[in-house]
Amino acid sequence: MxxxxxxxxxxxxxxxxxxxxxxxxxxxxxxxxxxxxxxxDVVGVRQGHFFRLDDHISRFxxxxxxxxxxxxxxxxxxxxxxHRCVALSGLRDAYVAMDCLRGRPxxxxxxxxxxxxxxxxxxxxxxxxxxxxxxxxxxxxxVVAETVRISARSVDPTAKxxxxxxxxxxxxxxxxxxxxxxxxxxxxxxxxxxxGFNIFVVSNGRIATPDSGVLEGxxxxxxxxxxxxxxxxxxxxxxxxxxxxxxxxxFLSTTAGGVMxxxxxxGRIMSNDRPGPIxxxxxxxxxxxxxxxxxxxxxxxAAS
Amino acid sequence: MxxxxxxxxxxxxxxxxxxxxxxxxxxxxxxxxxxxxxxxDVVGVRQGHFFRLDDHISRFxxxxxxxxxxxxxxxxxxxxxxHRCVALSGLRDAYVAMDCLRGRPxxxxxxxxxxxxxxxxxxxxxxxxxxxxxxxxxxxxxVVAETVRISARSVDPTAKxxxxxxxxxxxxxxxxxxxxxxxxxxxxxxxxxxxGFNIFVVSNGRIATPDSGVLEGxxxxxxxxxxxxxxxxxxxxxxxxxxxxxxxxxFLSTTAGGVMxxxxxxGRIMSNDRPGPIxxxxxxxxxxxxxxxxxxxxxxxAAS
Numbered sequence: 001m002x003x004x005x006x007x008x009x010x011x012x013x014x015x016x017x018x019x020x021x022x023x024x025x026x027x028x029x030x031x032x033x034x035x036x037x038x039x040x041d042v043v044g045v046r047q048g049h050f051f052r053l054d055d056h057i058s059r060f061x062x063x064x065x066x067x068x069x070x071x072x073x074x075x076x077x078x079x080x081x082x083h084r085c086v087a088l089s090g091l092r093d094a095y096v097a098m099d100c101l102r103g104r105p106x107x108x109x110x111x112x113x114x115x116x117x118x119x120x121x122x123x124x125x126x127x128x129x130x131x132x133x134x135x136x137x138x139x140x141x142x143v144v145a146e147t148v149r150i151s152a153r154s155v156d157p158t159a160k161x162x163x164x165x166x167x168x169x170x171x172x173x174x175x176x177x178x179x180x181x182x183x184x185x186x187x188x189x190x191x192x193x194x195x196g197f198n199i200f201v202v203s204n205g206r207i208a209t210p211d212s213g214v215l216e217g218x219x220x221x222x223x224x225x226x227x228x229x230x231x232x233x234x235x236x237x238x239x240x241x242x243x244x245x246x247x248x249x250x251f252l253s254t255t256a257g258g259v260m261x262x263x264x265x266x267g268r269i270m271s272n273d274r275p276g277p278i279x280x281x282x283x284x285x286x287x288x289x290x291x292x293x294x295x296x297x298x299x300x301x302a303a304s
Numbered sequence: 305m306x307x308x309x310x311x312x313x314x315x316x317x318x319x320x321x322x323x324x325x326x327x328x329x330x331x332x333x334x335x336x337x338x339x340x341x342x343x344x345d346v347v348g349v350r351q352g353h354f355f356r357l358d359d360h361i362s363r364f365x366x367x368x369x370x371x372x373x374x375x376x377x378x379x380x381x382x383x384x385x386x387h388r389c390v391a392l393s394g395l396r397d398a399y400v401a402m403d404c405l406r407g408r409p410x411x412x413x414x415x416x417x418x419x420x421x422x423x424x425x426x427x428x429x430x431x432x433x434x435x436x437x438x439x440x441x442x443x444x445x446x447v448v449a450e451t452v453r454i455s456a457r458s459v460d461p462t463a464k465x466x467x468x469x470x471x472x473x474x475x476x477x478x479x480x481x482x483x484x485x486x487x488x489x490x491x492x493x494x495x496x497x498x499x500g501f502n503i504f505v506v507s508n509g510r511i512a513t514p515d516s517g518v519l520e521g522x523x524x525x526x527x528x529x530x531x532x533x534x535x536x537x538x539x540x541x542x543x544x545x546x547x548x549x550x551x552x553x554x555f556l557s558t559t560a561g562g563v564m565x566x567x568x569x570x571g572r573i574m575s576n577d578r579p580g581p582i583x584x585x586x587x588x589x590x591x592x593x594x595x596x597x598x599x600x601x602x603x604x605x606a607a608s
Contacts (some may be wrong), residue, residue: 012332025329026337028316028403028427033330035468036340067469068476074594099332102472111434113472114479123332129413148457153491154470155454163467164339165459168406168417172372175418187457187491 010125011088013081018088021123032101036162037113039063043218044127044255045086049296051255052218059218060098066159068113069100071120078120085124087304089204093127095256130196131180131256138264139275140252141179142194144241145170149184149192149213154207157192158216167195168255170257179264181252183244186213191239197255199239202249202278207234219253219286222295226285232278249276251283258290259283314429317385317393322392323557325427336405340466341417342585343367347522348431349390349398353600355559356522357383360417363464363522364402370463371434372417373404375424382424389428389514391608397431399560434500434561435484440571443567443579444556445483446498446543448451453488453496461496462520471499483568485556487548495543500560503543506553506582511538523590526599536582553580555587562594563587 012024032038041060044051057075064070071083078098086094098120105115129141147169155163170182181194192197192213198220200209207227209220227234244250249270250262259282261275270276275283290296311600316328336342344362348355361379368374376462377385382402390398402424409419435444459467474486487499495503496517504513511531513524531538548554553574554566563586565579574580579587594600 014332016562024332026332027424028318028328028330029325033337034466035472036466037468037472067472110436111432112475112479114476114537121332125333128415132414143578148455148460150454150467151452151491153452154458155473161469162338162340163459163469164453165465165467168339169459170369171417175416187455200448216422223461282430 003288007089010091010123011085012121012123013085013120014121015244018084021125024121024123026101026121029104030101030114031104032099035102037067037102038099038162039067039069040097040099040160040162042095042097043082045091045096045124045299046290048092048299048301049293050082050096050299051290052222052295053082053297055218055295059216060100063159063161064100064145066156069102069118071118072099073120078122080214081120081122082124083300083303084303085122086299087301089124091124091126094124095126095128096122096124098122102238106237120188128256130254131260135180136257136260139261139273140181141264142181142250142262143174143177143179143266144244145173145182145184147173147184149186149189152213155171160215161168164195185241189241191241192246194252197252197260199244200246200251200253201239201247202241202251202276203247205233205278207232207278208239208243209234209236210239211236212238217253217255219255219258220285223253223259223282226282226289230281230285232282249279250277259286310396311393314427316425316427317389318425319423321398322388325429325438328425328427330405330425334405334410335417335420336403336406339404339406341371342403344401344403344464344465344466345373346399346401346559347386349400349428349603350431350594352396352603352605353597354386354400354603355594356526356599357601358388358527359522359599363520364404367405367463367465370460373406375404375422377424385424385426386428387604387607389426390603391586391605393428395428395430395532398428399429399430399432400426425516432560434558435564439484440561440564442559442577443565443583444485445568446485446487446554446566447478447481447485447570448484448548449488450475451477451486451488453490455491456517459568461518464519467536468499472500475499493545495545496549498556501556501558503548503562504557505543505548505551506555506580507547507551509537509582511536511582512543512547513538513540514543515540516542521557521559523559523562525592527557527563527586530593534585534589536586553583555583563590
């Protein structure tokens with residue numbers, strides 16, 4: 001592999017050093033892996049611009065605080081690292097991840113997370129869409145999983161984390177039933193979220209999205225703002241599963257894909273099996289605002 | 305670092321290759337890290353012998369099946385890998401871990417765990433005890449955490465996993481309250497487990513340990529067998545938190561430490577702040593049986 005293709009495949013930062021992403025790895029004994037004691041965030045770059053960079057950095061810091069992770073890097077340091085990963089890779093469209101890992105207590109210290117030195121990693125790779133283009137065009141097929149979302153009493157879902165075994169089990173349920181994605185419920189049978197996305201339900205012209213037990217997605221927040229501007233009524237409140245199953249339309253929001261319409265829920269076809277009118281309106285508004293430079297920060301390609 | 309010290313610090317296996325543990329790492333984009341989509345097991349080596357090697361391998365395979373992980377290695381292959389990691393390191397007392405990771409779907413495949421190639425890692429490092437010797441002598445100080453254990457409806461606790469954010473949060477609660485370890489309850493306020501150990505409660509001469517919502521520990525199983533032989537009555541059943549808080553004695557079981565007495569629970573002192581008589585009896589019986597070669601498999605040091 002030539003140097004050019006190695007960098008175009010993505011560049012990473014680990015605790016002070018930059019390298020091709022293919023060389024970036026986590027020690028097998030690190031508690032960031034071994035206890036999944038780590039938080040992360042992901043920001044998108046389209047056409048050379050970050051989307052809501054400051055909002056992602058703020059959320060990342062809030063997640064680190066929630067897990068009591070204190071790396072040496074400041075927020076400004078982290079922004080420079082992300083610029084540099086994108087600049088070194090030369091990517092115009094990129095999926096940019098940042099992690100903060102616990103590390104591991106040094107030899108002789110108590111075997112407790114309080115004694116570990118926490119550190120930052122980051123990487124930029126070519127843009128990933130959660131949905132392949134054909135699925136994006138036809139709309140996602142969803143199923144309500146039997147697996148229940150990990151409770152907020154156990155793990156704070158607003159602090160972004162890699163505790164995905166429930167979502168992974170739900171994805172196997174979806175796969176077994178011929179669907180694309182699972183939706184997980186809370187113990188009280190209200191809707192939470194799916195693997196990497198928030199959920200919006202449209203009924204009788206009103207939109208609703210769960211208020212708790214979910215990641216407070218940056219794209220979710222953008223959709224809520226957009227709906228206000230478009231005059232689409234939207235409620236942030238508990239969403240019972242019956243409302244999801246009976247919805248006129250459903251759409252999803254995620255950094256890795258923006259606004260994604262769904263067309264089937266538990267086998268039931270919505271909107272003649274095509275993305276519905278409100279989903280399309282929100283989708284189109286999202287991308288036209290993005291094209292206008294909404295919340296955009298140009299990547300500093302001189303940072304390489 | 306010389307070659308000798310690099311191998312004595314531990315040796316690892318990753319997907320077909322052996323290396324010093326300091327060089328063993330997980331790709332930053334691997335779902336085994338990035339979604340904690342991984343299972344593991346840990347077996348101890350004391351005085352050149354594995355303890356219950358076949359039982360650990362059987363549980364590891366059951367965990368892999370529970371998470372639908374299918375590596376290319378058979379159980380016999382995995383045993384050989386573990387022997388070889390210990391033999392290459394030359395360690396007589398070792399903590400030997402084995403993981404099976406999801407991997408990641410190849411480029412172009414659907415972004416779903418079913419399309420990933422799963423693989424095995426393993427490593428042997430010098431023996432780790434969860435308790436430092438002074439804590440082992442005085443007995444562990446425990447607190448009941450406010451954080452609730454991740455529900456079995458979300459993640460199967462009998463399939464060993466790295467979803468430890470609840471245990472880590474509990475460990476910070478313990479640290480803030482001047483204790484060594486947290487104990488987590490289930491949603492119904494029954495006792496589950498702590499970070500890396502099962503729990504036994506002694507009241508009026510009878511021992512009890514939780515029957516569900518916990519890892520089915522190999523050391524736990526050994527304690528249950530031992531108590532039968534010692535004529536100590538033991539019940540495997542739900543244990544209400546009040547029974548823990550009012551216990552005459554509490555002890556813990558773990559691969560990384562064996563049988564560990566506790567002397568304080570939520571600040572209350574048990575047995576005059578010293579390991580209680582039944583805890584000591586079980587502790588001593590466990591180690592004397594171990595010294596006799598109970599469930600021991602000699603490490604094949606020629607495997608290097």
